[in-house]
Amino acid sequence: xxxxxxxxxxxxxxxxxxxxxxxxxxxxxxxxxxxxxxxxxxxxxxxxxxxxxxxxxxxxxxxxxxxxxxxxxxxxxxxxxxxxxxxxxxxxxxxxxxxxxxxxxxxxxxxxxxxxxxxxxxxxxxxxxxxxxxxxxxxxxxxxxxxxxxxxxxxxxxxxxxxxxxxxxxxxxxxxxxxxxxxxxxxxxxxxxxxxxxxxxxxxxxxxxxxxxxxxxxxxxxxxxxxxxxxxxxxxxxxxxxxxxxxxxxxxxxxxxxxxxxxxxxxxxxxxxxxxxxxxxxxxxxxxx
Amino acid sequence: xxxxxxxxxxxxxxxxxxxxxxxxxxxxxxxxxxxxxxxxxxxxxxxxxxxxxxxxxxxxxxxxxxxxxxxxxxxxxxxxxxxxxxxxxxxxxxxxxxxxxxxxxxxxxxxxxxxxxxxxxxxxxxxxxxxxxxxxxxxxxxxxxxxxxxxxxxxxxxxxxxxxxxxxxxxxxxxxxxxxxxxxxxxxxxxxxxxxxxxxxxxxxxxxxxxxxxxxxxxxxxxxxxxxxxxxxxxxxxxxxxxxxxxxxxxxxxxxxxxxxxxxxxxxxxxxxxxxxxxxxxxxxxxxx
Numbered sequence: 001x002x003x004x005x006x007x008x009x010x011x012x013x014x015x016x017x018x019x020x021x022x023x024x025x026x027x028x029x030x031x032x033x034x035x036x037x038x039x040x041x042x043x044x045x046x047x048x049x050x051x052x053x054x055x056x057x058x059x060x061x062x063x064x065x066x067x068x069x070x071x072x073x074x075x076x077x078x079x080x081x082x083x084x085x086x087x088x089x090x091x092x093x094x095x096x097x098x099x100x101x102x103x104x105x106x107x108x109x110x111x112x113x114x115x116x117x118x119x120x121x122x123x124x125x126x127x128x129x130x131x132x133x134x135x136x137x138x139x140x141x142x143x144x145x146x147x148x149x150x151x152x153x154x155x156x157x158x159x160x161x162x163x164x165x166x167x168x169x170x171x172x173x174x175x176x177x178x179x180x181x182x183x184x185x186x187x188x189x190x191x192x193x194x195x196x197x198x199x200x201x202x203x204x205x206x207x208x209x210x211x212x213x214x215x216x217x218x219x220x221x222x223x224x225x226x227x228x229x230x231x232x233x234x235x236x237x238x239x240x241x242x243x244x245x246x247x248x249x250x251x252x253x254x255x256x257x258x259x260x261x262x263x264x265x266x267x268x269x270x271x272x273x274x275x276x277x278x279x280x281x282x283x284x285x286x287x288x289x
Numbered sequence: 290x291x292x293x294x295x296x297x298x299x300x301x302x303x304x305x306x307x308x309x310x311x312x313x314x315x316x317x318x319x320x321x322x323x324x325x326x327x328x329x330x331x332x333x334x335x336x337x338x339x340x341x342x343x344x345x346x347x348x349x350x351x352x353x354x355x356x357x358x359x360x361x362x363x364x365x366x367x368x369x370x371x372x373x374x375x376x377x378x379x380x381x382x383x384x385x386x387x388x389x390x391x392x393x394x395x396x397x398x399x400x401x402x403x404x405x406x407x408x409x410x411x412x413x414x415x416x417x418x419x420x421x422x423x424x425x426x427x428x429x430x431x432x433x434x435x436x437x438x439x440x441x442x443x444x445x446x447x448x449x450x451x452x453x454x455x456x457x458x459x460x461x462x463x464x465x466x467x468x469x470x471x472x473x474x475x476x477x478x479x480x481x482x483x484x485x486x487x488x489x490x491x492x493x494x495x496x497x498x499x500x501x502x503x504x505x506x507x508x509x510x511x512x513x514x515x516x517x518x519x520x521x522x523x524x525x526x527x528x529x530x531x532x533x534x535x536x537x538x539x540x541x542x543x544x545x546x547x548x549x550x551x552x553x554x555x556x557x558x559x560x561x562x563x564x565x566x567x568x569x570x571x572x573x574x575x576x577x578x
Contacts, residue, residue: 225535246514250559270539
């Protein structure tokens with residue numbers, strides 16, 4: 001039945017976008033799902049550690065966990081500059097992959113080497129043919145068309161406290177942010193969406209992922225929550241507010257979505273929710289409460 | 290013209306609800322407004338330091354700032370237990386006041402001594418006749434009918450991480466929270482409102498206040514923002530979620546409102562906004578950014 005499963009994946013381009021700090025040593029719920037989407041025992045996974053300052057350690061860590069979860073040893077694609085992003089051997093690795101995983105680190109390192117290069121085009125081709133494109137932290141932010149590359153912490157949206165850069169555009173019409181609750185990024189994402197209300201903000205907690213199928217519908221996995229910020233009907237003083245001032249944003253529609261939620265990004269609404277049982281991380285949170 | 294100003298106040302019951310840590314040594318924008326509402330040079334202010342563990346210091350500090358801002362020396366009402374909340378001399382002080390100010394501290398100390406006692410009834414009478422009832426931090430929370438008395442920090446709403454108690458009910462149909470951005474209380478207020486969607490959540494930043502007129506319309510003062518959380522049209526798994534689990538809350542309508550915003554609590558919508566010039570606190574935030 002392997003050919004038909006491959007065909008099914010071809011019909012559903014899939015992104016797997018993780019908010020950082022996913023569990024690797026416990027049940028590894030989030031990474032287990034990525035390995036399964038990549039094809040499990042028959043997966044051909046490529047790790048891209050380029051965002052990180054500790055690339056050898058990142059490759060070793062993901063090699064350990066992906067093989068422990070049943071996948072063959074992954075390949076590595078790690079361009080050191082924009083010129084190397086034209087390397088045909090690296091392009092060939094991405095063209096052959098069933099799963100591609102971008103690590104955390106600095107999303108600006110990724111934006112220097114992937115958008116608009118042959119490696120970036122290979123990522124788009126891989127997505128198109130149904131390979132799962134995964135990324136965590138910086139590797140999550142780079143997926144969207146607009147990417148928050150810098151910003152401050154806090155709940156209050158403030159004027160000119162964040163910076164947008166161009167991401168890969170694998171997912172259009174959104175801004176993805178990560179480490180969302182842990183680094184209190186509600187304010188910075190709301191400020192960006194208030195200034196660009198045609199975009200939908202997606203804030204992903206640590207150890208939490210969205211699985212985006214067919215560029216439109218996502219399902220939540222992991223121990224935290226995913227926030228969706230929708231300012232299409234909001235009013236804001238983003239055109240007038242002074243630098244540093246708290247922004248007025250009235251009428252934003254906000255969704256906080258734990259594992260089991262399915263959300264339609266085209267209609268911007270919850271389409272399904274299945275209450276999940278406790279997993280290890282939630283049990284831990286409960287014990288500390 | 291003093292009598293007609295008093296008559297005007299009589300027609301508009303006014304609450305002045307501060308999110309804690311209001312500036313006392315600089316421009317004191319927020320407290321300056323309170324003193325003005327209380328009648329300025331002809332004000333008769335009563336300070337209630339009962340929530341605090343440092344009551345003498347609290348009385349000294351507010352006496353200093355209120356007199357510096359032009360008011361006569363305030364009186365003090367400070368019942369040590371529920372029995373003392375029946376003291377007729379203290380009731381008489383509240384009955385004579387043009388402004389009453391409740392300090393920060395523990396809102397549970399206030400809820401023990403004011404709701405349902407003669408002093409609490411005197412607060413309602415004072416509100417009814419147009420004296421301004423002010424409060425900061427714990428003194429803010431006690432104003433609403435439902436009050437968050439305990440809870441955890443964080444953006445993500447979680448099941449059973451907070452506790453509601455009964456407040457004074459000077460403002461019905463809402464839950465007020467304070468130190469909102471500074472203590473990252475978005476999650477706890479959203480969790481409470483998701484479980485009781487007939488209530489509107491109001492989260493007030495430090496050095497920020499809402500002036501509520503006629504029990505319905507509020508205006509924002511100060512350097513931070515006020516959040517309004519409206520779950521009347523949201524769906525939530527609050528009835529099913531396990532303790533500690535992130536709550537699903539889909540479709541909450543959220544407003545973040547800096548100084549200059551006027552909001553109608555009955556219609557739950559922004560009715561006016563005037564962009565304000567930089568004040569000292571905003572300039573400071575800018576300098577640090």
